[in-house]
Amino acid sequence: MKRVFIPNRGEIAVRIVRACRELDLECVVGASEPDLDGLAARQADRVVCLGPGPADASYLRDDIVVQAALGTGCDAIHPGYGFLSESPQLAARAREHGLVFVGPPTEAISLAGDKLAAREEARGAGVPVLPGGEARSAEQARELADRIGYPVLVKAAGGGGGRGIKRAADGQELEAVIGLARGEAAAAFADDRVYVERLIESARHVEVQIAADDHDTVIDLGERDCSVQRRFQKVIEEAPAPALSEATRGRLREAAVAFARAIGYRNLGTAEFVVDADSGEFFFLEVNCRIQVEHPVTEAVTGRDLVGLQLRIAAGERLGFAQEDVAFAGHAVECRLNAEDIARGFMPSPGTLSLFAMPGRPGLRVDTHCFAGAAVPPYYDSLLAKLIAHGDDRVQAIDLLLDALEDVDVEGVQTNRALLQSVLGLPDFRAAAVTTDWLERTLQ
Amino acid sequence: MGLSHEDVREILRIIDETPLEELRIETDGFSLHVRKVGAAEPEPESELEVESESESEAEVESAPSAEAAAPSERAARADRPPPAPPARPAEDPEADDGLVTIPSPMLGTFYRAESPGSLPFVEVGARVGPETTVGIIEVMKMMNSVAAGVSGTVVEVCCQNAALVEYGEALFRVRAGEVQ
Numbered sequence: 001m002k003r004v005f006i007p008n009r010g011e012i013a014v015r016i017v018r019a020c021r022e023l024d025l026e027c028v029v030g031a032s033e034p035d036l037d038g039l040a041a042r043q044a045d046r047v048v049c050l051g052p053g054p055a056d057a058s059y060l061r062d063d064i065v066v067q068a069a070l071g072t073g074c075d076a077i078h079p080g081y082g083f084l085s086e087s088p089q090l091a092a093r094a095r096e097h098g099l100v101f102v103g104p105p106t107e108a109i110s111l112a113g114d115k116l117a118a119r120e121e122a123r124g125a126g127v128p129v130l131p132g133g134e135a136r137s138a139e140q141a142r143e144l145a146d147r148i149g150y151p152v153l154v155k156a157a158g159g160g161g162g163r164g165i166k167r168a169a170d171g172q173e174l175e176a177v178i179g180l181a182r183g184e185a186a187a188a189f190a191d192d193r194v195y196v197e198r199l200i201e202s203a204r205h206v207e208v209q210i211a212a213d214d215h216d217t218v219i220d221l222g223e224r225d226c227s228v229q230r231r232f233q234k235v236i237e238e239a240p241a242p243a244l245s246e247a248t249r250g251r252l253r254e255a256a257v258a259f260a261r262a263i264g265y266r267n268l269g270t271a272e273f274v275v276d277a278d279s280g281e282f283f284f285l286e287v288n289c290r291i292q293v294e295h296p297v298t299e300a301v302t303g304r305d306l307v308g309l310q311l312r313i314a315a316g317e318r319l320g321f322a323q324e325d326v327a328f329a330g331h332a333v334e335c336r337l338n339a340e341d342i343a344r345g346f347m348p349s350p351g352t353l354s355l356f357a358m359p360g361r362p363g364l365r366v367d368t369h370c371f372a373g374a375a376v377p378p379y380y381d382s383l384l385a386k387l388i389a390h391g392d393d394r395v396q397a398i399d400l401l402l403d404a405l406e407d408v409d410v411e412g413v414q415t416n417r418a419l420l421q422s423v424l425g426l427p428d429f430r431a432a433a434v435t436t437d438w439l440e441r442t443l444q
Numbered sequence: 445m446g447l448s449h450e451d452v453r454e455i456l457r458i459i460d461e462t463p464l465e466e467l468r469i470e471t472d473g474f475s476l477h478v479r480k481v482g483a484a485e486p487e488p489e490s491e492l493e494v495e496s497e498s499e500s501e502a503e504v505e506s507a508p509s510a511e512a513a514a515p516s517e518r519a520a521r522a523d524r525p526p527p528a529p530p531a532r533p534a535e536d537p538e539a540d541d542g543l544v545t546i547p548s549p550m551l552g553t554f555y556r557a558e559s560p561g562s563l564p565f566v567e568v569g570a571r572v573g574p575e576t577t578v579g580i581i582e583v584m585k586m587m588n589s590v591a592a593g594v595s596g597t598v599v600e601v602c603c604q605n606a607a608l609v610e611y612g613e614a615l616f617r618v619r620a621g622e623v624q
Contacts, residue, residue, distance in 0.1 A: 033612060049610040050551055058611070063584035064551050071553065071608030093584070 001076050001100055001315040005030060005069035006040065007050065007059060008080035010383060011367045012291070013040030016078050019307035028072045030065060032058035034377040039369040048072055053379045059083040062090040066097055076100035076314060078307075082381065085290040086113060102314040104266045104289050111263055112287045116157040116195050118263075122284040125262035127255045130274070130283040132197035138178045142171050144196050150174075151199040154181045158189025160286050162232025167199060202277040203436050205229065206241045207288075208256035209298045209306070210269045213313050218260050219323040220253045221302050224294055227434050228423060230346070235416075235439060236423060237294035238333040239301045241275075242394055242432035248280050259284065267313045268306060277435050293336070293386070296365060300332035300390040331394040333401050335424070339382040341414040349414035350378040359407035363390045363400055376413050384415065394432070398424050544594050545602075546616040548609040552581035552588070556605045564605075566616070570598045578616055581609065596620040 006016050007030035017040055020027040029044040034053045041047035048068050051058030058064070062084055069077050077094050079085040079102070088110040094101040103109065112118055116134055123129045131148040134157075135141035145152045145168070154177055156164030166181050168174035178194065186192035209221040225241035226234040241249070256271035270292050272285040295306045304326075313319070341349045352375050358366045368385035370376070376384070387404055391397035402424045408417050423429055428438060548554065556564040556579050566578050572592040579590045600617035603609050 048551065048608070049612055051611045063586065067553070067583050068551050068608070071551075 001311070002026060003028060003045075003072070003074045004076045004078050004102070004311070005065070005072065005074035005099075006044070006078050006080065007065040007068070008078075008083060008085075009035045009038060009040065009059065009369070009380060011369045011386060012080040012082075012293070013038070014043065014369045015307055015367055016040075016080055017043045019305060019311060020078075022305070022308055023311055025311065028069075028074055030059075030068045032379070034375060034379070038374070039371065046072060053377055055083060055379060062087060062093050065090060066093045066099065069094070069099055070097055074099065076102055076311075078102040078311065078314075079290065081290050081293060086288070088113065100314050102267065102310050104269060105264060108263055108265050108269075109289045112269075112289045113160070114157055114191075115155060115160050115286050116193060118286055119195070119284065121263055122259050125259050127259050127284045128282065130197040130200070132195060134193060134195045135178060136193075138175045141174055141178045141194075141196050145174050146171065148196075148198045151201070152196050153199045154178060154194050154196055156181065156185035156189055156191070157193035157195060158185060158191035161288075162229070164188060165232060200274050200276045200283070201437075203227075204241070204243075204275040204277050204434075205234075205272065205285075205436050206244065206252060206275045206282065207270045207272040207292075208253050209292075209295070210256055210260045210265060210271060211306075211309060211313070211319060212260055212266050212269075213319045214266060214316055215318050217319045217322070218257055218265070219319065219321075219326060220257050221298050221304065221306070221326055222328055223249065223252055224292075224297055226294060227436050228429065228439050229436050230439050230443070234294065234336070236333065236335045236420070236429075237297055238331065238394070238397070239297040240328060240331065243277075244275070245280060248275070248282065252282055255282070255284070259287065263287075268310050274436075293383070294334055296367060296386060296388045297332040297334045300365070300388055301328045301330060302326060303329065330390055330392050331397045332388055332390045333394070333397045333424075334386055334388040335401060335405070335420045336383055336416075337385045337387060337408065337410075337420065338416045339376050339384050339413040340416045342416055342419055343414075346416070348378070348382040350376045350382075351413040352376070353410065353412040355409055355411035356384075357407070357409035358385060359387075359404040361389075361400060361404050363397075364388070364404050365390070384410065384413075395430070398430060542619060543599060543617045544596065544620045545614045546578060546590070546592055546594065546618060548581060548603075548611060548613045548615050549590060550581055550583060550588060551611045552583040552609065554603050554605070554607055554609040554615065555580040555582060556601070566592075566598050566601075568598055568601060572596060572598060572618065590615065592616075592618065594618055594620055 003026040004020050005028050006013050013029055017027050026045045028046045029040045030050045031041045031047050032051060032053050033049055036049055050064055060083055077099055084090040086109055088106050091101045091106045091109050119129050133144055135144055151167060151169045154166045164185055166177045168177050181194050182192045185194055204227045206223050206225050208223045211221060212218040223241045224237055224239045226237040228236040252273060259271055270288040273282045274285055275282045291307060299306055339349045340346045353370055353372055356370050356372045365388040366385055370384050389397045389401035391400050405417060405421050428434055573595050574593050576592045577589045578592050581588045581590055596618040598616050599619050602614040
């Protein structure tokens with residue numbers, strides 16, 4: 001592996017460029033037209049224009065991405081997150097043309113994309129899943145839900161990442177929602193299959209970082225808690241997960257490794273679980289076949305470069321360390337600074353950054369692609385920067401992050417900074433008494 | 445049944461010479477649908493769609509500026525990549541020298557001729573109209589013809605045959621003016 005193609009943008013493209021440099025790999029960034037002047041494009045050895053701004057004409061075209069990788073002499077593709085990062089079509093096409101796809105086997109990506117199939121695989125591997133199952137009709141859904149108890153969630157088999165989820169408090173609501181859910185699933189994911197699962201009302205979102213090489217080593221790099229969410233989108237993430245008994249933590253990590261082994265997983269991935277905050281029970285949700293936005297908190301507490309690890313595993317190298325070599329130090333908290341207008345219902349706020357000043361502190365890391373004068377185009381997600389604070393303990397990390405946010409100075413677009421500051425200061429969050437519905441309840 | 449790109453181009457040529465407006469052939473594992481768009485216009489456009497279950501699947505389209513001519517028809521066909529978006533206008537489409545750039549409508553491999561042995565579509569000095577095919581961009585074996593989009597005389601060929609071109613990259617420079 002000598003030259004890596006990066007068909008992505010934003011902070012993750014910058015992150016991958018940096019990882020390539022550290023491994024002495026050349027890199028070519030495939031950017032849309034508005035991103036040609038972006039930071040990743042500037043830092044890469046070369047940039048090529050994939051297409052115009054809208055992602056479906058540029059970052060989402062697997063044919064153009066593979067053509068561009070081949071045409072620029074790359075021998076690998078690192079897809080980053082979002083866009084085509086979990087597309088079995090891209091992985092298959094890249095591999096057909098002799099390119100290394102930095103990610104798991106194509107079959108694992110396909111399986112992970114089918115949330116219903118992944119759920120059954122998990123169950124088969126002895127990993128607990130929520131009571132529920134596929135609902136082919138309103139009657140079947142109702143029958144299922146009457147048995148498992150309300151409230152329930154209706155989820156799209158082709159969804160994931162918080163998309164395609166509906167809640168039903170009783171049988172009447174369920175019947176009203178199921179047809180809509182199927183229609184929306186068909187439109188959004190070209191797959192109208194939905195399934196019903198029991199809703200854990202007091203739930204934490206905990207996920208386990210998996211790493212597997214081509215030489216039969218499968219390990220985990222600990223867990224992260226991402227319970228501070230708004231509309232199923234993560235706002236604040238941390239590692240290790242607070243308020244988790246050591247026994248539960250251990251079982252979670254073992255379950256994730258067992259699942260990865262069962263499906264022949266390779267490279268880095270994340271197994272997501274819901275943990276019942278009251279009982280401590282946990283259930284498998286889905287597996288993500290890519291680097292996560294929140295990977296830096298794991299990097300902070302383990303001291304390991306996860307993107308570098310992805311590249312080395314893809315090149316066929318051994319992990320080079322065993323499970324017992326994975327050690328954890330301190331606590332890390334990440335917050336996502338987004339271009340959002342809080343006053344207007346968190347509407348994305350594109351524009352041109354007239355000022356972009358980020359803090360610096362010992363123990364603080366800022367991952368960003370933004371700079372003063374840069375445009376925040378309207379086509380993509382609104383993430384401006386990730387701020388990651390690493391302290392000896394949770395309180396120290398939170399206080400460091402709060403202090404750092406004081407020095408965040410962004411003009412030209414609206415940001416969610418005030419929201420991040422208030423969450424980090426709230427007693428519930430500081431006491432780690434936060435569940436996935438907490439932020440939205442608090443906002444009301 | 446398999447078709448080479450040459451076969452498809454040959455079919456296209458034959459159909460272009462006939463007064464047919466639409467042709468549909470379907471046999472086992474093979475279907476061919478050709479439709480001319482705007483047949484009344486001086487340079488008829490044709491669209492060709494080939495579906496084949498065999499290994500040597502071929503898909504070719506020859507539709508000079510079909511995006512501009514028939515966006516709704518193309519958008520309605522879901523089983524193929526979206527049409528090439530109009531290329532970004534050159535920073536300064538009519539620079540001081542009065543030349544206009546023909547930009548690449550997509551990233552891909554640029555071919556100046558229909559096939560390796562053929563003459564280039566256009567050379568320096570060639571007169572082009574908006575519908576004149578000036579090259580082909582290949583993306584993963586999909587051939588997309590490029591229309592000049594402007595009337596005038598070609599004064600510069602900016603890209604080599606079989607080179608990777610980016611979206612918006614200059615393919616030709618044209619001195620704009622009415623073609624006689």
